[in-house]
Amino acid sequence: MSKLSPSILSADFxxxxxxxxxxxxxxxxxxHIDVMDGHFVPNISIGVPVVKSIxxxxxxxxxxxxxxxxxxxxxxxxxxxxxxxxxxxxxxxxDMAGMIKHIKAQGKKAALTVKPSxxxxxxxxxxxxxxxxxxxxVEPGFGGQSFMPGSLDKVRALRAEIDRLGLDCLxxxxxxxxxxxxxxxxxxxxxxxxxGSAVFGADDPTxxxxxxxxL
Ligand code: DX5
Ligand code: ZN
Numbered sequence: 001m002s003k004l005s006p007s008i009l010s011a012d013f014x015x016x017x018x019x020x021x022x023x024x025x026x027x028x029x030x031x032h033i034d035v036m037d038g039h040f041v042p043n044i045s046i047g048v049p050v051v052k053s054i055x056x057x058x059x060x061x062x063x064x065x066x067x068x069x070x071x072x073x074x075x076x077x078x079x080x081x082x083x084x085x086x087x088x089x090x091x092x093x094x095d096m097a098g099m100i101k102h103i104k105a106q107g108k109k110a111a112l113t114v115k116p117s118x119x120x121x122x123x124x125x126x127x128x129x130x131x132x133x134x135x136x137x138v139e140p141g142f143g144g145q146s147f148m149p150g151s152l153d154k155v156r157a158l159r160a161e162i163d164r165l166g167l168d169c170l171x172x173x174x175x176x177x178x179x180x181x182x183x184x185x186x187x188x189x190x191x192x193x194x195x196g197s198a199v200f201g202a203d204d205p206t207x208x209x210x211x212x213x214x215l
Contacts, residue, residue, distance in 0.1 A: 002186045003029035004212045005063045005172065007196030008054075009045060009143045016050075017057045019200065026209035030061035030085075032174070032194045034143075035078070037068040040092060041141035048077045055082025063194075065113065065174065067140045069093055075103060085109035087134055090122055100129045111172070115140060116148055120157040130169045132192070133158055137185075138175030143196040147176030152188045159189025179211050186215050 006028050011019035020031055033051060038044040055062060064083040068074060072094040075086055086103045090096060090112050103110040111132035112123055116139060123133050135158065137151035155171055162169050173185055174194035182193055193212060202208035 001213070002182075002190065002215055003170075003192040004199075004209060005030045005032040005192050005194045006199040006209065007032040007034055007143065007174070007194050008200075009034045010196035010200035012200075013046075016054060019205075020054065020058050020060055022206060023199065023209060024058065024060050026206040027213045028060070028199075028209055029192070030063045031058075032063045032065060032196075033083075034196075035064060035066050035068060035074075036141065040069040040089065041067045043141045048074070048081045051078060051083060052081035061085070063087065063172075063192075065134065065194075066092075072099055075099060079103070079106055079108055083108065085111055085132065087111035087113055087132070089113045089115065089140075090118060090126075091115055096126060097129065100126065104129075104131075113140075113174075114154070116151060120154040120161075123158065124161055127158075127162060127165060127167055127169050132170040132172055134172040134174055134194075135190075136175055137173050137177065140175070144201070145176050147178070147181050151175075152184065155185065155188040155190050179208065182212060182215050 006023045036045040061084045065087045071088045100110040109131040113134035138145035170191040172192035173190045178198040
């Protein structure tokens with residue numbers, strides 16, 4: 001069964017505690033937190049103090065997606081704030097293997113992410129070190145965009161390589177995921193679906209989460 005990581009980017013920022021509690025009690029497996037620096041992506045979202053407050057206010061596993069140019073500087077602050085998984089972009093600056101080791105040495109889960117223009121093969125050398133890879137199925141930076149169908153081939157390529165090597169690395173997909181395209185995404189081999197607008201923008205978010213969980 002696939003897991004669901006609702007993205008709080010589409011939640012009500014003035015009512016995050018309420019929205020996260022709703023999502024978790026409806027059956028979400030974790031919460032996806034999009035951190036943007038206005039440099040790696042053309043948008044600014046939330047930072048360390050907000051993650052700290054969320055972590056204090058709820059028990060959810062926090063899946064932190066860093067869309068920032070210099071992740072190395074912020075790994076420790078986000079871990080100290082309560083992140084359970086740190087997800088870094090392969091296109092960002094810094095020593096990827098060193099950062100992955102550093103995250104894991106602190107007992108946290110480590111993930112790498114690729115933008116739509118980066119091939120799946122660029123992740124292959126890191127797979128044995130990783131708990132998760134994230135395939136971006138939109139250009140990172142904004143919620144509510146349309147799913148890029150080309151990302152399904154990337155999921156298939158990663159699935160084949162992870163299975164060939166017999167690894168535990170999970171595959172997450174993020175961007176434009178909805179109840180309509182989710183079955184095809186799961187069939188391609190994704191383990192975790194991130195959904196922002198398809199959850200928090202739904203008329204009935206609780207119903208939407210339950211439907212995602214039936215997949
Ligand atoms: C986009 C973010 C996503 C975003 C997804 O850069 O990484 O997590 O919140 O939003 P939807 O599901 O609306 O495409
Ligand atoms: Zn994200």
